[in-house]
Structures are given as C-alpha cells and as structure tokens.
Amino acid sequence: MAAPVVQLRALCRLCRVVLFLSQFYILxxxxxxxxxxxxxxxQAIKDPGPTxxxxxxxxxxxSTDIPPYVMKCPSNGLCSRLPxxxxxxxxxxxxxxxxxxxxxxTVKPSVTCVDPDFKSxxxxxxxxxxxxxxxxxxxxxxCFSSSNCRAVSCPRQRYxxxxxxxxxxxxxxxxTFLKMLYCNWTGGYKWSTALALSITLGGFGADRFYLGxxxxxxxxxxxxxxxxxxxxxxxxxxGVGYVGPADGSLYI
Numbered sequence: 001m002a003a004p005v006v007q008l009r010a011l012c013r014l015c016r017v018v019l020f021l022s023q024f025y026i027l028x029x030x031x032x033x034x035x036x037x038x039x040x041x042x043q044a045i046k047d048p049g050p051t052x053x054x055x056x057x058x059x060x061x062x063s064t065d066i067p068p069y070v071m072k073c074p075s076n077g078l079c080s081r082l083p084x085x086x087x088x089x090x091x092x093x094x095x096x097x098x099x100x101x102x103x104x105x106t107v108k109p110s111v112t113c114v115d116p117d118f119k120s121x122x123x124x125x126x127x128x129x130x131x132x133x134x135x136x137x138x139x140x141x142x143c144f145s146s147s148n149c150r151a152v153s154c155p156r157q158r159y160x161x162x163x164x165x166x167x168x169x170x171x172x173x174x175x176t177f178l179k180m181l182y183c184n185w186t187g188g189y190k191w192s193t194a195l196a197l198s199i200t201l202g203g204f205g206a207d208r209f210y211l212g213x214x215x216x217x218x219x220x221x222x223x224x225x226x227x228x229x230x231x232x233x234x235x236x237x238x239g240v241g242y243v244g245p246a247d248g249s250l251y252i
Contacts, residue, residue: 066110067108067109067110069085069086069108069111070086070110070111072085072086072167073085073086073108073111073113075112076112076113076114077113077114078113078114078115078116079105079107079113079114079115079121079124080124080126080127081168082107082111082113083167083168084165084167084168084169084170084175085167086107086108086111086113087105087106087107087108087111087126088105088106088107088108089103089104089105089126089170090103090104090105091103091172093172095130096130097130097131097135098129098130098131099129099130100127100128100129100130101127101128101129101130102125102126102127102128103125103126103128104123104125104126105123105124105125105126106122106123106124107122126170128170128171130172131171131172132171132172132173133165133171133172133173133174133175133177134163134173134177134179135171136165136169136171140165140166140169140171141163141164141165141166141169142163142164142166143161143162143163143164143179143181144161144162144163145161145184146159146161146183157182157183158180158181158182158183159180159181159183160178160179160180161178161179161180161181162176162178163176163177163178163179164176183248184250186249186250186251186252187245187247187249188249188252189210189211189244189245189249189251189252190251190252191238191241191251191252193210194207194210194211194238194251195207195235195238195239197210198231198234198235198238198239199235202220202225202231202234202235203220203224203225203228203231204220204221204225205217205218205219205220205221205225207234207238208220208234211243211244211245211246212245212246212247213246220234
C-alpha cells in the first residue's frame with residue numbers, strides 16, 4: 001500500500017512543477033497569443049475613366065429694373081408733350097430771352113412716343129420759349145411754403161422757398177431752384193370772426209383771445225376794454241388788418 005501512495009505523491013508534485021513552468025512561460029511572453037485583425041481581401045478597383053468638368057457659363061444679367069422716370073412718361077403719347085424728365089435735349093443759352101427757340105431732343109431709354117402721324121420716333125424737335133426756369137411765371141412752378149415766418153409784419157417778411165418746375169413745362173437751367181417769396185400762410189383765423197368779436201365782445205378781450213394774444217386779452221378784460229377806448233382802437237386796427245393772429249399768419 002505504501003508504494004502506490006508514494007507514486008501518487010510524486011505524480012502530484014510533477015503536475016505542480018509542470019503547472020508552475022507553464023504559468024512562468026506564459027507570463028514571460030513566450031506563450032502569449034496575439035490575434036492579428038483580419039484584413040479584408042483586396043478588391044479590384046474599377047477605373048472610373050477620365051473625369052469631365054462642366055463649367056456653367058454665366059448668363060447675361062437680365063435687367064428688370066424700371067427707371068424711376070418711366071412712371072412720369074405716358075406711353076405712346078406725343079413726343080413733344082412728354083415731361084422734361086423723359087427726354088434729353090441739346091440746349092444752349094445763346095438764345096434771346098422771350099423768343100421762340102427749337103432744340104433737338106431724344107427720348108430716354110424705356111420711353112415710347114409717337115409723332116403727329118402716330119409713328120414711333122426717338123428723335124424730334126422741341127419748340128419752347130427761351131427763358132430760365134427761375135424766370136417762369138408763378139403758375140408754372142410749385143414752391144413749398146414756410147410757416148416759420150410772420151405773414152403779418154411791417155415790412156412784409158420774405159423767405160427762401162424751394163421751388164420745382166411742373167412736369168410738362170420746359171425751360172433752361174436747373175428745374176429746382178430757390179426763390180425769395182413773401183411770407184404768405186394762414187393758421188385758420190377768419191378776419192370776419194375777429195372783427196365781429198371786436199365789435200360785440202371787444203370790451204372783454206374776446207377778439208384778442210381769439211387771435212391768440214392772451215396777454216392783451218387779459219389786459220382788456222380787467223380794464224373793461226380800456227374804458228372803451230382800447231375797444232374802439234382794436235375795432236379800427238382789426239378792420240384794416242393791422243392786428244392779426246399771434247402766430248404771424250394771414251387771415252382766411
């Protein structure tokens with residue numbers, strides 16, 4: 001019985017030695033298993049052939065903008081009656097003032113007009129009177145009025161007005177100009193109302209209150225119209241138009 005036991009112990013020891021040697025061999029790197037990633041098989045690459053590059057040629061810019069002056073130009077009207085903004089004329093300043101003169105004119109792009117025979121034309125002769133724009137009658141231009149001056153004053157005040165020639169009027173020089181005009185504007189006060197108040201209620205200063213002159217109105221109110229003297233004087237002054245609205249405007 002002792003011999004088998006001894007052999008079994010020796011076999012166990014041998015197994016332990018073998019296990020120890022195998023672990024030492026693995027830890028030392030000799031038995032490490034390195035898994036290499038599988039590489040895909042090479043595939044045949046197809047030649048796409050010569051590449052072609054297409055360059056888009058830029059298109060010509062189509063102008064769809066309408067010039068602002070076209071809105072003032074009637075379509076298929078007489079060329080001689082077109083507004084000044086619709087035509088270009090070869091003018092000269094050597095003509096005699098007030099005398100008739102003719103100039104060669106052409107219509108601007110995008111403008112269509114006809115001659116007296118209703119035939120389309122681009123060039124024509126324009127008949128007009130030799131004069132500068134600032135020499136035109138007052139009915140031929142329009143000026144912007146000013147309310148910053150006193151219309152009732154002695155002497156009468158003037159102001160620099162910005163004036164523009166009407167569309168269908170032809171003249172020489174700039175169509176926009178400055179002109180000194182008399183201050184002529186109204187604030188809505190009526191001369192008849194002011195005179196009626198001065199006659200009836202002038203002793204209480206109603207006429208002065210109506211014209212916006214509240215200081216004089218208070219003076220007349222507490223002095224009973226200056227004992228009637230101030231009332232009579234105001235009736236005369238308002239009647240002749242010497243006393244006007246406090247804002248310096250004219251009567252209606």
